[in-house]
Amino acid sequence: MKFLAIIPARKGSKGIKNKNFKLFNGKPLIYWTIKAAKKSKYLDKIIVSTDSKKIQKFCLTKNILAPFIRPKKISHAKAKGHDVIIHTINFLRKNLKYIPDAIVYLQPTSPLRETIDINNCCKLYKKYKPDSLVSIVKLHHNLNPEEIYKKKGIYKLIKLNKKKSVPFRQAKKNYYGKNGAAIFISNVKKINKFIDGENLIGYEMNKLKSIDIDELDDFKLAEAIQKRFKFNY
Numbered sequence: 001m002k003f004l005a006i007i008p009a010r011k012g013s014k015g016i017k018n019k020n021f022k023l024f025n026g027k028p029l030i031y032w033t034i035k036a037a038k039k040s041k042y043l044d045k046i047i048v049s050t051d052s053k054k055i056q057k058f059c060l061t062k063n064i065l066a067p068f069i070r071p072k073k074i075s076h077a078k079a080k081g082h083d084v085i086i087h088t089i090n091f092l093r094k095n096l097k098y099i100p101d102a103i104v105y106l107q108p109t110s111p112l113r114e115t116i117d118i119n120n121c122c123k124l125y126k127k128y129k130p131d132s133l134v135s136i137v138k139l140h141h142n143l144n145p146e147e148i149y150k151k152k153g154i155y156k157l158i159k160l161n162k163k164k165s166v167p168f169r170q171a172k173k174n175y176y177g178k179n180g181a182a183i184f185i186s187n188v189k190k191i192n193k194f195i196d197g198e199n200l201i202g203y204e205m206n207k208l209k210s211i212d213i214d215e216l217d218d219f220k221l222a223e224a225i226q227k228r229f230k231f232n233y
Contacts, residue, residue: 004100011052042122180212
């Protein structure tokens with residue numbers, strides 16, 4: 001099975017200026033995703049989709065494909081990952097006559113994702129042959145749907161769960177969420193419909209590796225975690 005890894009890395013960012021190329025423990029943030037992907041034994045090809053010539057040049061020094069500058073229409077803050085994937089697939093099909101079996105979508109804002117996580121996801125995908133796979137993390141019990149509120153005005157809270165009592169923590173059900181889009185795998189034949197959907201399976205990752213860098217606090221926390229614990233890329 002041919003797995004194509006796509007790493008999306010635009011130059012702009014609202015929360016952190018030039019986030020994807022900002023130095024993260026001495027290396028550009030995108031470096032850690034590239035490093036983990038390069039060591040995976042399952043990825044047939046790795047390609048970076050970027051609108052930055054600086055990022056493109058860096059990728060070439062790491063022997064990573066970055067054969068185009070992404071069009072502006074799919075490089076703005078509200079651009080969808082799905083459009084980036086479709087553009088990349090169409091480029092490879094037209095210019096390299098290359099068609100993979102599955103897309104592995106790896107956002108560079110998850111620098112604590114390890115090679116073993118990529119390998120395990122690909123292994124699961126090959127074994128169960130779903131339409132798509134997504135990495136997940138167990139939600140903290142305070143984020144349980146039974147205890148979620150919404151705000152009305154400045155101070156007023158409205159409890160979404162209409163039940164009078166909430167079960168003890170040990171009695172609550174487990175719920176899971178996407179862990180910062182650390183890993184997505186999708187069947188290329190279904191990619192026009194969705195990135196994740198239909199027959200879907202999950203790969204659970206721990207909370208430490210599930211940080212998605214959006215704001216500066218996330219960036220600093222992820223740097224501290226990487227320094228404190230040993231990661232294998």
